Amino acid sequence: MEAPLKYIFDSIQYLKPEVAVSIFLAILVTVDLVLGKKNKQVLPYIALAGLVITGYFVTQQFGTSAFASVQHNIGNFGLIAVDSFGNYFKLIIILSSIFIVLFSISSIEIKQVFDRHGEYYSLIFGMMLGMMLMVSSADLILIYLSIELVSLSSYVLAGFTKQSLRNSEASLKYIIYGGTASGIMLFGISILYGIMGTTNLYAINTILQNGAFQPLALIISCILIFTGFGFKISAAPFHFWTPDVYEGAPIAITAYLSIASKAAGFALLIRFIKVTFIQTIGEDGYWQLLGVIDWKSFLIMISILTMTLGNFSALWQDNLKRMLAYSSIAHAGYMLLGLAVFSDQGVMAILIYFLIYLFMNLGAFFVVMLIANKIGSEEIDEYDGIAYKTPLLAVSLAVFLISLTGLPPTAGFIAKLYLFIALVDAKMIAVAIIALLNTVVSLYYYIRVLKHMFLTKPKVEGERITIGIADTVVLLAMLIPIFLFGLYFTPIVNFAKNSIALLGF
């Protein structure tokens, strides 16, 4: 076998999760074609099996750190970096995918289009493949391709029930904003390629260390590239799509976009900035970035803008889905602060935040979905007195919202606590205070939902809302970690601490 092909086959051992996802994607399409119009109930279970197998391969990979698809002409750097940082995010993506498949089984919106379930699950797998490549890509080519793979799948998923006005509008807005953002990002990538002569992040870092480059063009290209990342994580100037798409898309997909797609975007942003611009890592874990771009003030500015905008817009939302969309923008702002610290501690805070955010945000969306299944609306006014119709759902939603606010004894408190510790340790007291004030603002709109649920008399007396056993189990699977990690958080902190290592640093 000739050499280049041998390197490709050698790296398959590092790509087992991605290969598993691709194979299951093909299996899903084939099974859908064989089954024809009936027996679609089996598809989600195939999807779940695929997710569990992929998860197994990812856990097997913990501790490895190696390049896959190595290019020997540019100094043995590879296209894909397999490391514990990427594996941590892959686990988050797989975990949220499992929950989303479970959501979809009980979602009325998805059930209505039962004849297209094959597409639905294969698109979810396509999106997952893209996100798993996103979190581990170390090359601008792969970064762009994986972002597009995620985007193309999610454009279709956002408008999955074609007849609904909301769905169609959401997917149109998503594809216009998304296409523009990724196009601008591609233009930035092309300029960066022109300055550096390579697309590999590690090779670019070597060139930057030697200091032979055009500073102005570099700054312009990096700002253009940030557009793409900012779109994915819905940071402030690029957040316009978020409320409309989150409100319009089917709830299961909204939940997926708010967790998995955002996690992948954050992982990519952290990897891009750290790998490309790092100079040295100090003894205390603080990163010394190359002085070409002032990423610190840039990110702090963006994150303060993001959280303030998200929180204050959420104040006067009457639709719960839209409110959660703005709240997810605000949370992206908090998490960006963790990156702006530029230390291992900050990254650890982001990792902890994401794991906890997964449970609390998915939980909130799940309850909203179960209630919408019954009453057919997400308007806050419709939630008047719903606690008397369905105590379990109301109490769980209350717990999730309190956790999103960040009050003890829920896990949300731990997430915020580690973030603020990282900020204070880095002597960014003023920023920490702004973030704290934002949390206080967020308390108002979360509590407002609670007031509607528990204290307002219902306008019309409806019958009780009951949920099935399977839904209760899924709900508890998200409710228990909220309390568990709120009181006994050592395991996730240790897990996150062991996962901050990027390949090479």
Place this chain on the structure above:
Amino acid sequence: MLTEFGKIFVFILIAILFVVVALIAAKIIRPARPTHEKLLTYECGENPEGSPWVKFNIRFYVVALIFLIFDVEVVLLIPWALVYQDYGFTGFAVGAIFLLLLGLGMAYEWRKGDLEWDRPHPIPPVLKKSETDSNLKIPKEEIEVV
């Protein structure tokens, strides 16, 4: 001295000037006596019927999309086709997997009925006894419109 691009620029300038001067000169010199016949698009042709902006049938669009995707995927085969012989059977197998996946896409479209050119099946009007006149017949050519 003019550069190569300068020559092209002068050429374009002269071309524009030529047209503009000719049109303006004609406008000034010619007599203007418009009639209805003269203002028609094709003075000695058929009179236009309806709007020229015909809406094409949506089925053309689906076929065009499918063609577009497969047509463009072939671009990815060109680099492979240039080098696969150097790698023996593995080189061939790598391309074959790609083609297999494309084939899966094709099978998908086939199974889902997107390749069917489904003609409309108009229900022929059911004639009541009283209407069954000898000179009443269903115009065949109108049903066969695709």
Place this chain on the structure above:
Amino acid sequence: MVTVSLYHYLFVSTILFSLGIFGIVTRKNAVMVLMGIELILNAANINFVAFARYGNFGFQGQLMALFVIVLAAAEAAIALAIVLNIYKVFSSVNVDEIDRLKE
């Protein structure tokens, strides 16, 4: 006598990029907006190929251009399908009129 250099390509690609942004911002018809996005992608393509050719960077840039061509086609197909669906549901492809999701 001037030979065509890298800067000429960059000039063209910058103009294309600006036209694309201009189209996205000013056009109301969704199809026109999508054409603007295509212009941006093609501007980047010109950059990639020109840099690869004039910088002697190897084949990475040209390879990227190939990928982008394929992705642009895929994106156009999906986008047009979505626009078609929008037309079915809203009977309009004017992006300003499709604005039901508002607070």
